[in-house]
Amino acid sequence: xxxxxxxxxxxxxxxxxxxxxxxxxxxxxxxxxxxxxxxxxxxxxxxxxxxxxxxxxxxxxxxxxxxxxxxxxxxxxxxxxxxxxxxxxxxxxxxxxxxxxxxxxxxxxxxxxxxxxxxxxxxxxxxxxxxxxxxxxxxxxxxxxxxxxxxxxxxxxxxxxxxxxxxxxxxxxxxxxxxxxxxxxxxxxxxxxxxxxxxxxxxxxxxxxxxxxxxxxxxxxxxxxxxxxxxxxxxxxxxxxxxxxxxxxxxxxxxxxxxxxxxxxxxxxxxxxxxxxxxxxxxxxxxxxxxxxxxxxxxxxxxxxxxxxxxxxxxxxxx
Amino acid sequence: xxxxxxxxxxxxxxxxxxxxxxxxxxxxxxxxxxxxxxxxxxxxxxxxxxxxxxxxxxxxxxxxxxxxxxxxxxxxxxxxxxxxxxxxxxxxxxxxxxxxxxxxxxxxxxxxxxxxxxxxxxxxxxxxxxxxxxxxxxxxxxxxxxxxxxxxxxxxxxxxxxxxxxxxxxxxxxxxxxxxxxxxxxxxxxxxxxxxxxxxxxxxxxxxxxxxxxxxxxxxxxxxxxxxxxxxxxxxxxxxxxxxxxxxxxxxxxxxxxxxxxxxxxxxxxxxxxxxxxxxxxxxxxxxxxxxxxxxxxxxxxxxxxxxxxxxxxxxxxx
Numbered sequence: 001x002x003x004x005x006x007x008x009x010x011x012x013x014x015x016x017x018x019x020x021x022x023x024x025x026x027x028x029x030x031x032x033x034x035x036x037x038x039x040x041x042x043x044x045x046x047x048x049x050x051x052x053x054x055x056x057x058x059x060x061x062x063x064x065x066x067x068x069x070x071x072x073x074x075x076x077x078x079x080x081x082x083x084x085x086x087x088x089x090x091x092x093x094x095x096x097x098x099x100x101x102x103x104x105x106x107x108x109x110x111x112x113x114x115x116x117x118x119x120x121x122x123x124x125x126x127x128x129x130x131x132x133x134x135x136x137x138x139x140x141x142x143x144x145x146x147x148x149x150x151x152x153x154x155x156x157x158x159x160x161x162x163x164x165x166x167x168x169x170x171x172x173x174x175x176x177x178x179x180x181x182x183x184x185x186x187x188x189x190x191x192x193x194x195x196x197x198x199x200x201x202x203x204x205x206x207x208x209x210x211x212x213x214x215x216x217x218x219x220x221x222x223x224x225x226x227x228x229x230x231x232x233x234x235x236x237x238x239x240x241x242x243x244x245x246x247x248x249x250x251x252x253x254x255x256x257x258x259x260x261x262x263x264x265x266x267x268x269x270x271x272x273x274x275x276x277x278x279x280x281x282x283x284x285x286x287x288x289x290x291x292x293x294x295x296x297x298x299x300x301x302x303x304x305x306x307x308x309x310x311x312x313x314x315x316x317x318x319x
Numbered sequence: 320x321x322x323x324x325x326x327x328x329x330x331x332x333x334x335x336x337x338x339x340x341x342x343x344x345x346x347x348x349x350x351x352x353x354x355x356x357x358x359x360x361x362x363x364x365x366x367x368x369x370x371x372x373x374x375x376x377x378x379x380x381x382x383x384x385x386x387x388x389x390x391x392x393x394x395x396x397x398x399x400x401x402x403x404x405x406x407x408x409x410x411x412x413x414x415x416x417x418x419x420x421x422x423x424x425x426x427x428x429x430x431x432x433x434x435x436x437x438x439x440x441x442x443x444x445x446x447x448x449x450x451x452x453x454x455x456x457x458x459x460x461x462x463x464x465x466x467x468x469x470x471x472x473x474x475x476x477x478x479x480x481x482x483x484x485x486x487x488x489x490x491x492x493x494x495x496x497x498x499x500x501x502x503x504x505x506x507x508x509x510x511x512x513x514x515x516x517x518x519x520x521x522x523x524x525x526x527x528x529x530x531x532x533x534x535x536x537x538x539x540x541x542x543x544x545x546x547x548x549x550x551x552x553x554x555x556x557x558x559x560x561x562x563x564x565x566x567x568x569x570x571x572x573x574x575x576x577x578x579x580x581x582x583x584x585x586x587x588x589x590x591x592x593x594x595x596x597x598x599x600x601x602x603x604x605x606x607x608x609x610x611x612x613x614x615x616x617x618x619x620x621x622x623x624x625x626x627x628x629x630x631x632x633x634x635x636x637x638x
Contacts, residue, residue: 018607025465135463139458139462145628145632146344146628146632147625274589274592290618290622291616291617292454292614292615293613293614294614295612295614296609296612297609297612298609310462313464
């Protein structure tokens with residue numbers, strides 16, 4: 001199966017390494033890569049460090065690459081999800097299935113993209129957008145038939161977890177951010193984590209896909225952790241609680257959805273408060289299955305790459 | 320789709336209610352039920368409280384019922400998994416797919432049953448056997464392609480959780496058991512929970528299915544919680560730890576599996592120590608996806624019934 005990558009940062013490179021290791025069982029080949037600055041093509045499969053040529057517009061890239069599936073993994077633009085949304089539409093226009101790890105398109109334009117894919121009978125997958133590749137969307141689609149998701153809660157951002165843990169040790173916000181950056185988990189612009197935009201984008205993505213919302217990250221009532229002091233964190237701990245940046249989606253009595261991302265004081269035994277270090281936890285509140293929890297323990301770029309791979313296997317089985 | 324139930328206790332009745340509610344979307348009908356004392360048949364679908372006739376041997380029951388799928392939900396025999404294993408084989412002998420919520424057959428005879436089903440090209444599903452219907456086996460099968468499970472850890476038994484929590488409040492083992500019985504979660508014979516047999520059976524089932532073991536509950540190094548005193552529970556708490564009955568499967572350097580179910584002192588922030596009340600948690604340690612956690616929050620008979628339903632939808636899609 002011929003794959004075109006749009007984007008080739010740390011996730012793309014981890015994905016390429018994963019495909020190499022899985023080649024014997026899964027005959028997938030990356031035959032074209034486009035980044036902002038350059039392109040590479042080889043119908044027999046590109047090496048991990050290909051010979052690069054000049055960049056071209058995305059349509060031209062896809063026409064020359066002639067892939068069977070397109071993987072969109074450019075870096076996130078939280079404001080409007082572009083240019084990833086346009087990349088996905090360029091693939092759809094050519095009848096190509098798309099996988100993305102970029103939460104922008106799912107947070108900003110899922111309902112339109114889903115309709116466009118359905119109208120053309122094209123598969124569209126995005127498992128890696130919210131929980132770093134842990135089965136969430138595929139879990140609900142494949143394993144929870146007939147179940148309605150009635151609400152969602154989660155601690156979805158690793159950087160704020162690390163920062164709050166540092167502040168509990170008496171360190172400052174800036175020191176906490178520096179530590180998250182040393183761990184390689186902070187966004188390029190850490191304010192995106194600290195101000196709650198990453199969590200809000202994930203919250204919108206979850207609501208769009210699992211609760212049929214039609215919202216954007218701007219629809220989320222959002223308070224970041226920038227105004228929280230080390231004293232407040234320690235006071236919460238002294239009172240037997242844990243401060244965390246919690247995301248919630250709730251369906252109100254009138255059917256409307258309320259989406260929030262804000263610091264909350266959680267009881268110390270609350271599951272949301274007890275996932276280690278960089279781990280994330282997501283709770284799905286359902287009609288038929290009570291509350292189901294998904295925990296991704298200390299995820300990294302390898303897990304995000306695996307989520308792309310799982311989507312790829314899913315698409316390959318259906319083509 | 321015509322369904323024959325073998326067993327009609329609380330799970331069977333919850334399953335029948337669930338099918339009634341889902342009838343519009345999923346046209347499944349229970350057309351025959353067998354219990355130890357009686358049988359009922361109606362090719363058009365049985366009501367929740369059918370008119371019963373006398374019991375017959377299982378083969379005769381299946382021949383008269385002529386179902387398209389058989390659901391085995393007799394109560395558990397922890398010693399050897401019978402008569403459930405024979406029920407399943409009677410269905411296989413007639414070319415019928417089987418779903419079970421009974422962990423006995425999976426803990427005692429999975430590898431033989433899997434081979435028998437495969438030889439006859441028969442589907443065999445058992446999602447509800449370990450985590451009360453939460454996606455575990457279907458999660459690995461459907462959503463984690465190419466992943467190898469390298470180890471398993473979990474807190475899999477609700478009764479011992481409740482008993483240890485009661486003991487932390489200063490109450491006795493007997494008082495803890497009484498409370499679990501009032502909550503309706505203890506096995507008919509609570510020693511089966513307390514002595515670790517329920518957890519050991521789940522551990523063997525997980526190892527058999529997910530790590531290709533060929534073990535029985537007797538293969539698990541097992542220590543129950545019967546010898547633990549309220550003082551020991553409180554001393555653990557005073558030292559910042561939590562006592563829990565933990566199950567683990569580990570692959571040793573020589574490839575052999577070590578299976579244990581025993582009380583362990585966990586750090587207070589350990590995910591295994593922080594699932595509420597009757598909730599269960601399972602961690603899958605993998606090669607490609609790090610550690611993935613599954614939490615079933617306060618599961619009950621409705622969740623177990625849902626697991627049967629999810630298996631049924633899976634089979635219906637493949638027939």
